[in-house]
Amino acid sequence: MNKLIKYQPLKTFVMKTTITETEGKYTVTLDGELDTACAQEFEEAMKPIHDLKEKEVTIDCAKLEYIASSGLRTLLGILKNSKANGNKVILKNLNDEVLDVFKMTGFIDIFTIE
């Protein structure tokens, strides 16, 4: 019964990270599914945020469909760094599934979520 078969992909998963700046305020727009496969890429994409000092960073998750613990780790890294650099990090527009993950991990208590 349990025979090993090579699975054919049904659909391509894409994750897009966009950082914009308006009057010193930064907005990160996340689009797609943040799984472990694209975690490295996400980490890279978020590097510029690490260099900021005393800035407000809003992470818009309206289009974030999915997040794995690898993505959470990156967000935790940003939060820790921003605390050190005096930045303010705000998460907004989390969908139910993503919010659930934040709840399960207790991240809901350490992030500012709008």
Next chain:
Amino acid sequence: MGVKTSIAILITAALLMMMISAVQYYYSRRQIRADLESNTEMDLVIKSQKIRFSLESVEKALQNHMDDIERSLPYPDSLFSLTRRIVEQNPDFDGCCIAMIPDYYPEKGRLFQPCSYRDGKNIDTYLYDVKKYDYTKIDYFNYAVINDTAYWSEPYSDPDDPSATLVTYNFPVHDQNHRVVGLVGVDLDAAWLGSVLNSHHQFPSSYDLLLSGKGKLICGPDAAEVKHQEVKDMVAMINDSTLERSPSHSGKSTILTFIDKEDGAKGYVFYNTHKSIAPWQIAIVSYDDEVFAPLIHIRRINGLLALVGLLILSFIIMRTVKSIYKLRDANAEKQRLDNELMIARNIQMNMLPETYPPFPDRNDIDLYGSLVPAKMVGGDLYDFFIRDEKLYFCIGDVSGKSVPAALVMAVAHSLFLSISSHESHPARIMQGINESLCRGNESNMFVTFFIGVLDLPTGIMRYCNAGHNPPLIKKDDVVEPLPAKANLPLGVMAEMDYLLQQVIIDPETTIVLYTDGLTEAKNLQHKQFGIDRTLEAVKECHDATATQLIQTLMQKVNAFVGDAEPSDDLTLLAIRYTPQEETWTLSRSIALDNNVSQVTELNRFVQSVTEDLQLDKALSKRIKLAVEEVVVNIMEYAYIPDIKGQVKVEAMANDKRLRFILTDSGRPFDPTSVSRADTTLTVEDRPIGGLGILLVRNLMDTINYERIEGQNVLRIEKRI
């Protein structure tokens, strides 16, 4: 409280004593009163006889002279010397006179009365001056002459000495024709009779009175002893006919009870009811205080004795009450200890599994346990729980009994629970417990312990024994002890390495765990139940449930022990393993290289499964996340970086559940034993890792890890 009770007892005792002495007093008084009556009546008789005797001696003495007198009648002048002789010959006589009837001697005048009277030592003899004293005008003279009778006169005062009282005995004088021609009278000082009368008394203040027929006092006690006035008052009282008198018990005497007007002293006057020395009468006066003096004395002694008795009694009562209260306090203390022990027992029992069946939702395991302490609390323990689809169970027996054993038992139990909450390796759990127990084990208590961890999906049982009786394995009708290395009991040596052992438990196998309270249960003949009876009893249970098996075993051992005192705690635990075959409607698998880029592939695979099962979007996402997390975990931890390997992902499902089995050939890695991430820490303190397994536990219903034949096998399951 003690003092109150003591006083109540003392008062009761005192009242009882008073009652007894009152009754005693009453009857003693009656007796003394009766004695007084009979003694006084006896006195009356004796004294009457004495008086009678004294009077008779006077009468006889006079009568002896009667012949001389009658012979001398013709010679009136010779009568003078006769009277003188009579007085001379009778020293008791005060005087003597012969009074002739009128005109008997015409030559001597109408009246003639020669007489002789004592005047000190001399005796005066003379003719009585009849002008001064005409005896014919005296009633008794005529009476005696007419009636020809002798008689004693009423008392009268001595004309010469008014303080003296005289009485006269008169005897008629006859002539040859037996005609009464005169009277001979002898005068006597009544004091003489008084001394006869008062020669002795029953009581010091008692005195006797001699009264004439008219109630006049003839003689009484010496004036030096009783005042004249008192005697006079007494005579007046005796003559007062208005006073009430009562007859004595015997009726021989009459009693007049009086109260002295002066000093209020109560007294009694006894006198003969019948006049034995008529017309005279003796009255005996006695005083109450003297009559009852012995009683008063006895009463005083009694009172003193009662007081001493009460003092002794109060001392005894104090001591007794004190000891009673001590005993009561000791009882209360014992009660308190018993209560505390009862509470301790409840606490101990609450530590143990209480509800059966313990896992009503499961059909792969059937469990029943029982613990009966020999004392209120015991040193036996057993427990079990299921974590990540593994049944953890233990049984233990602390050396010794009661409270010390119970304390060690509680420690061992909590150590088992806390260590096995994150450790699935029985030998490591055992070592953890052992190290803690050895630390500061100065009382040298030790614990025999058995830990088993049964992987429910596979039936693989890992176990570790620390000197405990090996469990029995029952498969069909074969019962044999599990081959378990004894090892040292817990608490003996901290550096002990405990051997891990492993066995595959076949379906429908029952594991029976017990403490030596079973095999060493003794009957009245001091025979032990023994391992053979145990094996036989278990064997006879055939395909019994765990509950039936334990109950049968309990019945058999109880029947064997009978009325003997249980000597040790008795603990039994039966585990029946009944895995169920699952039928899958979906079965699919994929093999992935150990590279996180393969997650895309994985997610596509999981998505295809959830889509085929037509799961809703939210659930699908949760399952996808869970599978991704476990696979990434395996890739990151089971494989050393850059070493190529594969992770096989199998999915299987039916209408109830969806299961993923992930198999890899990496180094042993048990994600279920990763300690859970603390979700309450602050941003700064939160570690970066540990989130994956936390998510899996939250997302899936069960997670189970088993190392099988060099491979890590992880199962996660979700009810759909």
